[in-house]
Amino acid sequence: NAGVMQNPRHLVRRRGQEARLRCSPMKGHSHVYWYRQLPEEGLKFMVYLQKENIIDESGMPKERFSAEFPKEGPSILRIQQVVRGDSAAYFCASSPLSGSSTEAFFGQGTRLTVV
């Protein structure tokens, strides 16, 4: 049973470019969460999605960031016009169908570097 799969593992973008981060949840999981980990800081919640729905985006920056989880395919976190401050590790987590589940399983992360 494969875990949460994220790709790419490393991504380098120049300032002003777009970054697309992909996350495939564990088999049978329909809840996806995105977190960002800045150097020397804890993980910060960004967004919670179910298939075709954004449930909670209270942690998403108001501009340039968007997320989706289509009916088919992986969840995508998109960052437009990246800036140096976007450099961080971005982690995706998933949890099972049950909405009361407290077990969120994390992927290996995508390390974004903006140059």
Place this chain on the structure above:
Amino acid sequence: QKEVEQDPGPLSVPEGAIVSLNCTYSNSAFQYFMWYRQYSRKGPELLMYTYSSGNKEDGRFTAQVDKSSKYISLFIRDSQPSDSATYLCAMSETGANNLFFGTGTRLTVIP
């Protein structure tokens, strides 16, 4: 004031020692409490989770939650070099959604 406070360490102990890791928090609405282990350049791995107050044991690991003091702990018995990692506490009001993480405590177990 941060929602979750965690001593960053680093913490070094000899093999076989008992390790105590702690977090405090300010939001009394938190009900779900978790501990994750994160190896360098890897994703967080769920170790323990607890709902509300009380203790939970799993092998060499024991998690404790004291909601009256807003304080949670993770104990590791008979620590091993393979336990060397960063340990993150996390908590939330509603389960897996919107977890608030501590900054992590870096642990090194010396053979």
